[in-house]
Structures are given as structure tokens and as C-alpha cells.
Amino acid sequence: MVQILRRLACARPWYASIGSCVLTGSERLSDRCHRLSWRRLVSSSPAARGQGLRREVGAGLKMAPETNYDSWTKTSLIQRLQKLETELATRPAAAHQAEAQDAGGDAPAAAGTRPPTTTTSESPAAAKGKRKLDPSRYSTRYIALKLAYLGKRYGGFEFQPSGNQPSIEEELWKALTKSCLIFPEDERVVDFGCCEYSKCGRTDRGVSAFGQVVGLRVRSNRPLPSKRRKREGGEQGGRDDGDEDDDAEAGGAAEEAKAFDDVADELCYPKLLNRILPGDIRILAWCPSPPADFSARFSCRERQYRYFFTQPAFSPQPSWLGPACGGASGSVRPGWLDIEAMRDAAKRFEGENDFRNLCKIDPAKQITNFSRFIFESDIVEVEDGRAELPYLQEPGFAAAPGGGGPHPKVYYFHVRGSAFLWHQIRHMVAILFLVGQGLERPSVVSELLDVATNRRKPSYTMADEVPLVLWDCVFPDLDGRGSPPPGTRTRHEDALRWIRVGDGDPAAKHGHFGIVDGLWERWRAAKMDELLAQQLLGQVARQGVDGTRGPAAGAGTKASSSSVKTFEGGNGGRLSGKYIPVMRKQLQQPAEEQNDRYAQRKGYADAADMRAQKAADWERDVTMDE
Template sequence: MAYETWSKEALIARLTELEAEKESAPRKYPWKTFDFSSYPRRKIALKFCYSGWAYNGLAIQLDPTPLPTVEGVLFEALAKARLIDRDAGLEGCGWERCGRTDRGVSAGGQVISLWHNYTLVLNRILPSTIRILAWSPVAPDFSSRFACTSRHYKYFFAPDGLDIPRMSEAASLLVGGHDFRNFCKLDPTKQLTTYRRRIISADIKPVAGGTAVGMHVLDLKGSAFLYHQVRHIMAILFLIGAGLEPPSVVTALLNVEVGAEGDPSLPVVDTRPEYQMADALPLMLYECHYSPGDVKWQAEQETDAELGAGLFHQMHSIQARSELFAALNREFLTAAAAHHVPPTSYLPLTATGFVPDGKTPMNVPLGGAEFRRSVKYTPLLQRNRGDHFEVVNERWRVGKGARRDERRKLLEDDGDE
């Protein structure tokens, strides 16, 4: 056929016709049904990392999302490799996650546990933004969530316009057991009545090596964390670093009742003042810790022929490429500086001595190279405050919670015979 004389519409129609013929044609070697029950399986834990900016969060969603979820991609890879039964779903393989991360948040050592049929072949199927690092056999009753003894988060940021010593002083006040209701987002679906958590360590230090020189990181370790807790903590640390708040505001926000922080003269802050949490992009769930007897991480050893395409080589190449982009962007900035004068920086106030006058705009940092431009600043303890968690819980119970329970009851009644 002389396809070069065909119109675009005719070519599309012909291609559609050929695709339909291909799909309807009998296969020479028909697909065989895979009987999962015929093969032994074991429970394992998987340790993996992922680039949060490429995904709509970790947890798989019932409704469509703008970006894929990490769990959705991982589940499909496991199913494609026939390591789990797609039809049985997450419940069928006993799927559990250590901790949930939101859209944009990355992980360097996330963990899931599941019943698994074969050895690790997932990195050949998964996209480069998700990498399986290691696996471990675990006991049948192991839970990646409840067996976790502590979690380690990292939040990266540029120190420009920030008073790092003040931020470090404030971070140290977080260590220990405290009520963190003012450092999180209330989630009434969980009906929490206690917001006490224990921070093991909170350190701010420079990042060493590569093009990250000059960057700083908050190293935060705790036994468990509340909803959006790390991003709320970082938002307060940014305000302190900018000189807009004193480090002592951390103690005040932890003082949810008289004497909670040991000083009866402190103001009581039992509901959270209104403030914007920090950006998700620089946040990483770096590591999930377990007792030595619960997990023994193992990695498949690469043969000499595979070393060039091995996991370490892949990760090294990704880092090298990102450093290349960073170097190029630094040169672009240098070229721009030859023609444009950098704007005056008024932060941190502790270094510049500037006093907000209600006219001069300040770039209040939000993390992830994002800022909120503001000409005036209202101290945290003078801001409007949200409702008490008991009020939020009750409102949800009689509203969405009650409607959810009613829908469940109707479904159960429909199923009765």
C-alpha cells in the first residue's frame, strides 16, 4: 500500500484497525494461569528508597491521583514479577508499611512487610525513582509498623538568611517526651486523645560532600511521629532562624497545660496557633529502626558481569547527574549576577538588626527554596488558634464519621441473606 499518499486521519484509522486485529488474533502460546497456591511463600521485609517528588505520596489510593503512588508502583512491579497475587490485593499478601509519607516526601530507608513467593528481582522492573535496597526474612507475626522501635527523618535546607545557632538551640528543646499537639496537623479520623511523643535527638548540622556543601540538615530521631509533625517542627525552626521568634517559643508551644514544661509561669498553649507548615520536598524518612532479632537485612550480591548495572552504580550515576545540574544552575546564577543586583536581605533579624515596619517585604522561609512574602509579622503566641482536639474529634464523629458508619451499616445489611 502507498501509505505516503494517505491522510493523517486515514493512517490513524488503519493503525487502529491493525491494533484491533492483533488483539483479537489467537496467541501462538496462550498465557498460562499462574497458580500461586502451588508454590511456597515466606514473610519478608523490604527496605527501599524513593524520590518523593515523582509520586503522589506513599500510600496507594482508591481514587485516581495526579501522580502515581509509591505503593501502587511497587505493588504492580511485584504483581508483574508474579511475586504476589494481583487479584488478592494488598490484604492478600499481608501488606504493611512502617510509616506513611505525603506527596513530595522522599525516603532513604522505608520498610514494608508482606508474604512473598520468590527472591528479589524487583529493581529490574521498578522505575529508577524507586530502588529496593535490601530484604530480610521475618517472623509470621512481624509488623513493619508496630515492630519499628524508632524513625529517623532528615530535612535539608539552605542556611541563607537563617541564624543556625538559634535554630540548634531551639531544636534541642524538642528532645524528650512532650505533648506535640501544636507541632502537627489534627487528624480526626484517628480520634487521637494523646499527642505525647518522644524525640530521641534533634541536631542541625552542615551537609558534607559534593554540591551539597553549604546545605544544612535537621537530623530528627523519635520513637514515633504525629501527622505532619516534622514539617510543623521545621516551620517553627525557620521562624526562629529568621529571627522572627525566640527559641523559647518551642517551650511555650509544648506547654499545653499549667506546669507541663516545668515552669508554672509559662503561657498555656493548649491549641495550635495558625501557621504554615514547611515544604515537603526536602523531607526524607531516612531510616526505620528495628530490634536486631526482628530483621537481618540482606542484599543480592552482583556478579562481575552485573557490576556495571548494579544498584550502587545506578545510585552513583543518579547523584553524579544531579550534581551536574547543580553545577550548571550555579553558573546560570553567576551569569545573572553580572547584570542583576541581589536583593537586600533583611533576615535573620538577629544579624541585620532590621525591625519589621509594616512596609518593607520580607521573604519568610518555608523550605524547599519556597518563601512567603510578608510586610508584617504577627508573633505565634498572638495569632488565632485552632479548635481543641476534643472539639475536632467530636465534630468529625457526628459528621463525616457518623455518615461513614451509616454507609458501612447499609453495606452490611445489604450483604445479609
């Protein structure tokens, strides 16, 4: 979209301000477009300021001044800009024709001047192509969708009007409206309020998900009751048959409902949406019968995350170029991770703890409860994620004598919990990486969780976002709503009835254009990139100095050990100078003070006053609604 807007700006300099308005999302495009277009048209000729041309221009470029473009999809904004440019390109001809008529009365227009074209009318074919379904002719039903997406190229799951990157919700909205599964008043405006929408997790920019869940009301294939259809048909035909056949119609409706299978006869929602969605967003399953009070957010009792990393974390230097060991423990070579120490630290997260020192605090949310329950926290090896690099087994590069098998290996931090704070997982992983590199001891986790002693969070860098995956969202039997007792490793079982892609139709999964076919193409493209990079890295590592003997005498010297290369989850390490332990880093303000300062900027006495006044306003609104 940025490139298109820039081309528009270069083609017509006066149009650049419109492009910047769309890109920033900070101004209202409607008034801006109207003013700029009017100035250009009126200033094209003195005679164009006549009342007749003003009426013509106003009719051709009429835009609702109250139109708000903040929630429009980027595709709709581009289409709107292209339409405006087409309309404005024809208006100078209208101005010249009006000037000629003023000068010569009914004299014909000058040669080469074409009459203005009417852009408000559309051809019958175009009008037919834009015809929409009538929502009153279709029944609806409430369902749940389970979707997966690779989040690297997206700005997060939640739609952000001012975001530069597309969001998952924006792509989902476009697919839902294009397939006519929902019927918003204006499909260009992203507003899920029309379909009882709820979402389980709000993943951040770059984060992926393999088990995200949303709930919403969509169009159904179930026939409308006979009585309703006949009544609508009678109204359209100008007649009313009355209610004399109510009993027969009720029986017919019951018979129709009984004959309709809510899965076999229903629309195949995953197939419909996967045809439209980008290849890195897939609908995996749908639930035809969620509970009556189902909410994808509040009905979820367990969320599972996985954070993937390699062992070694980054390419280790040979022993003759750097210290053999480093960190607080003095036993971990740079680039390698102590998996057992990380596992020890991960286990300390389990149970109910206050995670205010392991999250990012957003004062706008005014959170006061930072306690979260972690069911399980562990470091797990990915058995099928190995891509060997033989040079890592050579003595100059190996982690320790014996090597511990082929490397690199792939691990993931596995965590299951009821709910999580903002950036909590990435903060937890950042501490685990420091422990794995020997820069911190596992006991640092216990110190950060001891908020009675340490109420101020140290300023440390959280881990990279790309390796993080929302692995699954679990909705157990909602009859038992109590929290598990502390110290237990409760594993919830999903009670929703999921209809997965391929159930009842194997071709939808493994056939031509099936979901596996598309995912295979995406995997193979990434695998070829990995394979070529692996072969190149291995070839370069084997050339030159032999890792088993080291360089010739005087050929090299040890690098300075004053700088520490730390791993933060990205594609390499980061030189950070002399390492400062976490508990000695600069401390942030306590959460309570951050909340108070935010409330005071908003005009309240403190955070408690802000919460009290908002609660009173909410109660007053509820009373007025009743």
C-alpha cells in the same frame, strides 16, 4: 494517563465522560461504559435493534456490572479503555450488515462493509503470552524489604485510587505482580490483602525515603515437600499412591529443607524488582527471616527523619537594598539563618511531649493521645554537600564580618523518635526556620509544647515537603518493649538480618546495570543541572555592581522594610507582609472540639459516643467470628 484520556475524548466525543470518570475516580466505570456503548451501537441503525444483533453486541461487550474500578492501577485502566475502543470501533460494521440482511434477506453485504470481527477470542500466541504461574506449584515465605525512593514526582507512598499522581505502592504492586512474586485474584486491583502486607511509614506527597520498610509474603524458590508434589502429581494423573511411603517422603522432605540455603538458593528479590521498578524507586535490601510476629508498622521502635536546607536559605539582598538585620533578635540578615538559635530550639523537642500544636489534626482518625517521645533532635551540617558561590563571601552579601567560610552550606534537621503525628516534622521545621530567621525566639518551642497553657494551635504555615526524607526505620531486639526513660538519648540498633544489594554478588551493586550504575546516572544528571545553574548564578552576580563598593550615589534606594520575606523550606523566600508572631496568630479549635464536631456530623452525640459505639461494634464482630 491524562493525555491519553484526552486524546480518546477528542477522537470520540462520546468517550469523554468515560475519561472524566476514570480521572475523578468518583463513578463506577463499568455501568457507564456499558450504557454509553449500548446507546451508540443501538442508535446506529433501526434494524440494529433486532434481537439477534442485541445478543451479538451483548456477547461482544459483556462487562460485569459489579466490577469496581476504584482500586485499579492507571495502567490497567488505560489498557481497559483501549480494549473497549477497539471493540466499539468494529460494531458499526455489524449494525450495517444486520440492516442489509433485513432488507435483502441473504443478499451479500454492501461493498466496503467488512464483517464484524470477534474480539473475545485470542490467538494461541497471545493466550500463551498471558499464561500465569500456578501458585499451588510454588512455596511462599514471609520477608521484609527495605526500599528507597525520591518522592518528588509521586503522590505519596500509600496508594490512593483517586490520586492524580502515581504512588509508590502502585509502582511496587505492579512490580510484584509482573514478577509473579505475589498471586492476587486480579492483578489490576491494588489490594495487598493477599500477601500479609505491612508498611512502616506512610510518607506524604513529595516526601522521599531512604529506609522505608515493608513486610509481605512472596513466592519462594524453596522446593515443595516431596509428599505434596507427589500427591498433586497423582491427582493430576488420576491415581493415588496412598500413604505407604510416608516415612520415606518425610525423610526426603527434611533432606530437601536442610539442603536449601534460604539466601544463596533463594530468588534475588531486589534484583527481580529493580528490573521493573522506575529508576527513582530502588530495593536496597531484604530480610530472609523476620520474627514470627513481625509487623513493619508495629515492630518498628525508631524512625529517623532528615530535613535538608541551605545556608543561606535564599539569596540575600545586598546591604544597600535592604535592612542589614531583621527579625525579633535584630541580629540576622534576611536570607541567612542563625544555626545556633535553631539548634537551641531543636533541643527543646527532645523527650516526651504533647505535640498537638505541632501537627495537623485529622478528626477522622479521632486521635486523643498526642504525646510522642523524641530521642534526638539537632541541626547537623552536611560535610560533602557544599557548592560554593563566591559572591556570598563579599561584604555586601556576607552574613557577618569574617563570613564563616565558603557558602552556601547544606544542613539538615535530624530527628529520631518512636512515632510521629501527621505532618509533625514539617511543623517542627517551620518553627525552626522562624527561629533561624530571627522572627521568633527559641522559647517559642517551649510555649507550643505547653499545652496546659496553650491548648489551641496557632494557624501557621508548615514547611515544604520536598526536602524531607524518611532516613531509616529501626527494628531492635523486640524482647525489650519498654519505652526509654525520659531525658535519655537512646539509640536503638537494628536487629533484623538484612541482605543488601551486592552481598555475595558485587556485580549486582557495582557491575553493568547494577544499582550504583543507575543511581550514578540519576545523580550526574541532577549534578549537571546544579552545576550549570550555579555557574549562571555566579556569572550574573559578578556582573554590574561590585558588591564590595555598592552602587553609585543615587543609583538606588533601600527597599521598604514593612514586608518580611520568610523561608518555608522551598526554593525561595515568600513575601508575607508585616510579620505576626506565632503566638499571636489566629487560633484553631481545640483537638477535642474538632473530634466532637466530626462525630456529630457522622450522627453521634460526640467523639466519646462515636468511640464507644465503634468499640461495641468491634467486640460484637469478634464474638460472631468466634
